[in-house]
Every structure is written in C-alpha cells, then in structure tokens.
Amino acid sequence: MPDWEKLVREQLAGLDLGYQEENEIIAEIVGHLEEAFESFCREGISEQDATRRALAQVADWNDLRRKIYLVRNREDNMEPRVTRFWLPGLLGFALAMILDVASHRFLSHPLVLSLDRGTPILRFHISWILALPLVGAIAAYLSRRAGGTLRTSLLSSIFPVLPIAAVFLVAIPTGLIVGHPIAYGIVAEKILYMALGWVLAPGAALLTGGLFVQRFLSGGSRSGHGVNAGVA
Amino acid sequence: MIGAGTKRGTAELAILSVLESGSLHGYEIAHRIERQTRGKLRFTLASLYPLLYRMENKGLVRGAWEVSGNGRRRRCYRLTAAGKKKLLPLRQEWSELFRALRQLAKVADA
Numbered sequence: 001m002p003d004w005e006k007l008v009r010e011q012l013a014g015l016d017l018g019y020q021e022e023n024e025i026i027a028e029i030v031g032h033l034e035e036a037f038e039s040f041c042r043e044g045i046s047e048q049d050a051t052r053r054a055l056a057q058v059a060d061w062n063d064l065r066r067k068i069y070l071v072r073n074r075e076d077n078m079e080p081r082v083t084r085f086w087l088p089g090l091l092g093f094a095l096a097m098i099l100d101v102a103s104h105r106f107l108s109h110p111l112v113l114s115l116d117r118g119t120p121i122l123r124f125h126i127s128w129i130l131a132l133p134l135v136g137a138i139a140a141y142l143s144r145r146a147g148g149t150l151r152t153s154l155l156s157s158i159f160p161v162l163p164i165a166a167v168f169l170v171a172i173p174t175g176l177i178v179g180h181p182i183a184y185g186i187v188a189e190k191i192l193y194m195a196l197g198w199v200l201a202p203g204a205a206l207l208t209g210g211l212f213v214q215r216f217l218s219g220g221s222r223s224g225h226g227v228n229a230g231v232a
Numbered sequence: 233m234i235g236a237g238t239k240r241g242t243a244e245l246a247i248l249s250v251l252e253s254g255s256l257h258g259y260e261i262a263h264r265i266e267r268q269t270r271g272k273l274r275f276t277l278a279s280l281y282p283l284l285y286r287m288e289n290k291g292l293v294r295g296a297w298e299v300s301g302n303g304r305r306r307r308c309y310r311l312t313a314a315g316k317k318k319l320l321p322l323r324q325e326w327s328e329l330f331r332a333l334r335q336l337a338k339v340a341d342a
Contacts, residue, residue, distance in 0.1 A: 028306075028307045031257065032262075032280075035260075056276075057278060058276070058277055059276075071289065
C-alpha cells in the first residue's frame with residue numbers, strides 16, 4: 001500500500017491552517033484514500049491500478065487545497081465577488097495611492113505634462129510607475145488565492161486605474177461637451193495625454209504585475225500535476 | 233449547463249439524506265450516495281470534503297473522530313438539529329423543481 005500520509009502531506013503542504021486542524025484534515029483524507037484503495041483491491045484490481053484510481057479522485061490538489069483553506073477560514077461566508085475582486089482591487093487602489101503620495105513627497109523631479117499655456121495637467125513619478133507592477137501582482141495574487149478566475153484577478157490587478165478610466169471615458173468628455181463646446185477640440189489632444197499618464201501607463205504597469213502572478217501560479221499548478229502523475 | 237448553486241444544492245440534499253440514517257465517515261457517505269443512486273450521483277474526494285466542511289460551518293452536520301469497525305480512527309459526520317430541520321424543506325423544494333421540469337418535458341413532448 002502506498003504511503004498515503006506522506007503523499008497527502010506533500011500535496012497539501014502550505015495549507016496554512018493551525019497545526020492540529022491541518023493534521024486532522026490530512027488524516028481524514030488519508031483515511032478516505034485508504035478506504036478507496038482497499039475497496040478497489042477487494043474488487044480484484046491490482047495495487048498499482050487501485051492507487052491510480054484512488055488518486056484520480058483529486059484532479060487538482062492545488063484547487064483542493066485552496067477550497068479547503070477558504071472553507072476552513074470561513075472566507076466563503078463573504079460574497080465571493082467581495083473577496084475575489086473588490087477587496088484585492090481596493091487594497092491595490094489604496095497601495096497605489098499611498099505610493100503616489102510617497103513618491104511625490106520623498107522623490108524629486110516628477111514628470112510634468114502641461115497645456116500649451118503652461119497649465120500643468122499631469123504630474124507623476126517614474127518611480128511610482130515602476131512600483132505599480134508589485135501592486136498589480138499583490139492584488140492578482142489575493143484574488144487568485146480567494147478563488148478568483150483569470151479575468152477577475154486581472155481586473156482586480158488593474159483596479160486602481162478603473163475609476164480614473166471611468167472619469168476619462170464619461171465625466172471629462174461630458175463636461176467638455178456640455179460646458180465648453182469650443183474648447184473641446186483644443187484640449188482633446190491633451191486629454192489623450194492625460195489618459196496616457198493616468199490610465200494607460202499605470203494600467204500597463206499594474207497588468208504586468210497581474211500577468212506575472214498568473215504565470216507564476218499556473219506554473220506552480222502544472223508542477224503539482226506532475227507530482228500527481230509521478231506518484232500514481 | 234447546471235450552475236454551481238444548483239449542484240451544491242443537490243449535493244447538500246444527497247449528503248443530508250444519507251446521514252439521516254446515522255453517522256458515516258466521508259468515504260461511506262460518497263459510497264452510499266453512489267450505491268443508492270445506482271452510480272448516477274458520484275462524489276470524488278475533491279468534491280466531497282470542501283462541501284462537508286462548508287456544511288459543518290453552516291451547522292448542518294457535525295464531525296467527530298470515532299473508531300470504526302475495523303479499528304481505524306475515522307471522522308464521522310452526523311446530522312445536527314439544524315441539518316434535520318433543513319432536510320424536509322430542501323426535499324420539498326427539489327421535488328417541486330423536478331415535478332415542474334417533468335411537466336415542462338411533457339408539454340415539450342406533446
């Protein structure tokens with residue numbers, strides 16, 4: 001008979017629950033695999049096939065670990081959209097704003113874009129943009145950890161620029177059309193520059209971090225499957 | 233395609249139903265559901281335990297370590313008072329749904 005405990009302990013490593021709780025979950029799953037294995041053996045199936053069939057009950061150990069973690073931490077009592085999108089997104093937004101303020105306060109030489117008459121329309125620090133991939137990565141990681149899909153986690157990673165994008169897409173054009181129809185043509189180019197600085201550049205930086213996390217996590221998941229196949 | 237909520241609802245009903253007759257450990261729950269439904273409903277380890285833990289959080293079942301007939305320690309689940317209370321309305325809800333679907337199927341066939 002395979003060493004089920006060693007196998008389950010390896011596959012559920014990093015479950016991140018209390019020592020006793022984790023041991024109880026492992027013991028319970030080990031018990032289930034033992035029962036399944038013995039049942040297959042009683043049907044006359046070879047030990048090797050019985051092992052394979054028992055293990056086939058878990059297609060993705062990473063997914064099982066995540067589900068158990070969520071249920072045991074009772075996070076699923078919260079609306080999934082809150083934990084998968086809003087919380088990581090809002091945390092990312094807060095981090096991005098803190099970094100923005102910090103870079104304005106402690107670093108010199110912000111990049112300034114201005115209107116023809118010298119009115120500054122945009123001030124941002126390159127160091128802020130460079131720090132944003134980390135913010136996007138944190139938000140995407142938290143979203144994925146809470147069971148978020150690829151799309152949800154990428155959306156939560158770019159969350160800090162979504163409110164600003166909404167302003168550009170709705171509020172500014174509307175304000176210009178309604179309030180200053182003549183000036184619209186003149187400043188349209190500047191609006192594009194502003195959108196570039198406030199939405200596209202930070203959005204790309206945040207998305208880079210989010211995509212990095214996706215790549216990292218999917219790589220981990222693939223290696224988990226490899227272990228399964230080897231054991232089976 | 234059957235949504236996650238529907239699947240979870242039917243799965244909860246299945247687990248509550250088999251536990252009605254007494255306490256069972258995880259493997260027995262899955263095995264009994266499969267046997268009683270003649271293989272139409274199957275729980276894998278991966279689908280069973282997250283659901284059992286969720287039902288435990290909701291106070292529908294309670295797990296406790298017991299020594300089984302073959303001398304092994306197994307975590308056995310039994311219905312709580314809340315679980316027993318939920319079983320009847322859940323059964324009615326699902327049988328109404330199936331009755332409605334059967335009626336729809338008859339109309340479609342006619």
